[in-house]
Amino acid sequence: MRHKPTDITANRRLSELTITWDDDHKSTYSFSLLRHACPCAECRGGHDKMSTDPDPSVFLMPEEDSTATHLQQIEAVGSYAITIQWEDGHHYGIYNWDYLRALCPCQICRPPD
Numbered sequence: 001m002r003h004k005p006t007d008i009t010a011n012r013r014l015s016e017l018t019i020t021w022d023d024d025h026k027s028t029y030s031f032s033l034l035r036h037a038c039p040c041a042e043c044r045g046g047h048d049k050m051s052t053d054p055d056p057s058v059f060l061m062p063e064e065d066s067t068a069t070h071l072q073q074i075e076a077v078g079s080y081a082i083t084i085q086w087e088d089g090h091h092y093g094i095y096n097w098d099y100l101r102a103l104c105p106c107q108i109c110r111p112p113d
Contacts, residue, residue, distance in 0.1 A: 002101065003021045003023055003025070003097060003098075003101050004021070004022050004079075005019045005097065005100075006021065007019070008082070010071055010074055012070075015032070015069065015070075015071075016030055017029045021101065025104075025108070027101070027103075027104035027105075027106060027109070028105075028106070029103065029105065030063060030105075031071050032061070032062075032063045032064045032065075033059070033105060035064070035068055035084075036058040036061045036064075038093040039093045039095060039096075039099055040092035040093040042092060052098065052099065052102075053102050054099065059105060066088075067087040067088040069086065070087040070088075071084060071085075071086065071087075072086060077094050077096075080096050081099075082095050083095070
């Protein structure tokens with residue numbers, strides 16, 4: 001694990017999760033992006049399609065406002081990840097720190113083509 005969060009804040013009004021990392025980098029994820037990038041086997045299409053990196057197509061998906069993207073609860077998974085429960089009941093993805101850092105949508109981490 002390269003980086004660990006020092007602060008995690010969920011803003012339901014803005015539908016955003018913000019993580020401040022131990023190198024002072026700040027990542028802000030829309031709830032929609034987090035749901036589109038759910039790392040569980042069901043969302044990825046099976047165990048054979050599992051990867052440690054997010055699928056690049058999640059950055060091209062439109063923002064969605066539905067029960068699938070409304071955050072209900074976030075829980076720590078040990079000291080290495082979080083899991084998110086969505087209002088539609090989905091709660092299978094474990095978002096580890098390396099995955100979340102790779103998912104950062106900012107222009108520094110994901111420069112425009």
